Amino acid sequence: MNDLSLYAVFFVTIGLTYFFALSGKGAAAFLVPVFVWLGMPINSAKSVALLSNTISLSAVTFDNFRANRLDLKLGLPSIIGSFVFAPVGAYISTFIERDVVMWMFAIFLIYAGVSALIPKKADAKSCHERQPKLVYLSVIGAIAGLVSGLLAVGGGGIISALMLLMGCKAKKISMITALAVPFSSFSGFVTYAVGGHISWPVLGTVAIASLLGGFLGNKTAHSILPEKVIKYTIGILSIVFAIKIIFDLVS
Numbered sequence: 001m002n003d004l005s006l007y008a009v010f011f012v013t014i015g016l017t018y019f020f021a022l023s024g025k026g027a028a029a030f031l032v033p034v035f036v037w038l039g040m041p042i043n044s045a046k047s048v049a050l051l052s053n054t055i056s057l058s059a060v061t062f063d064n065f066r067a068n069r070l071d072l073k074l075g076l077p078s079i080i081g082s083f084v085f086a087p088v089g090a091y092i093s094t095f096i097e098r099d100v101v102m103w104m105f106a107i108f109l110i111y112a113g114v115s116a117l118i119p120k121k122a123d124a125k126s127c128h129e130r131q132p133k134l135v136y137l138s139v140i141g142a143i144a145g146l147v148s149g150l151l152a153v154g155g156g157g158i159i160s161a162l163m164l165l166m167g168c169k170a171k172k173i174s175m176i177t178a179l180a181v182p183f184s185s186f187s188g189f190v191t192y193a194v195g196g197h198i199s200w201p202v203l204g205t206v207a208i209a210s211l212l213g214g215f216l217g218n219k220t221a222h223s224i225l226p227e228k229v230i231k232y233t234i235g236i237l238s239i240v241f242a243i244k245i246i247f248d249l250v251s
Helices: 003-021 028-037 042-066 072-092 098-117 134-151 156-165 170-194 200-223 227-250
Strands: none
Touching: 003 028, 003 042, 003 200, 028 042, 028 227, 042 170, 042 200, 072 134, 072 170, 098 156, 098 227, 134 156, 134 170, 156 170, 156 227, 170 200, 170 227
């Protein structure tokens, strides 16, 4: 790629990773088509987008750890559940039509996103005060792993959507998804890298932009944005992901 294209890659990457880091998500699903539009081969685009996920969300997690916001008791059950059940999802995918699962996933994301955007009446115990049980978090991780294996996507969307429906605190959700997603993203990046689908200049550009975007986005989320804005951001992103899935299915 020429210097002009590398500048475009840098600014697109830092912008998208910043925005998605506000809710603890990676931007890979949206970076891939943009990178392709900028002239990258599809497998190279997937490779650097997965690296972007890994670096941006690792930066988010590092910042959370440094600021003593990282709650491993909440994050580890989701990571373990996702790690164990991702191969199960991959195996089940050999028996189920992929498009059927994609439609189910899209419908669920729309439901979860709309639920997040509709104000709810406060109950006896505020949803922001609930601490989910470890077994629930393990189940969420398992479902995320199944979906990840079935669809070959990261599990951040499913984790955040399910935790929103449970009434979990939005900023806590962003911390857990940022902690869990880099594991699957990095394994995917390594797979493409071993296959030779990388460009070192592009890789370096994306790495620097992702590091900055993830770190700054997380700083904004925890120091400036109120809880309600984070919750609405997660809800909107859930709907956007669903629309993208439906567009890919019908196009």
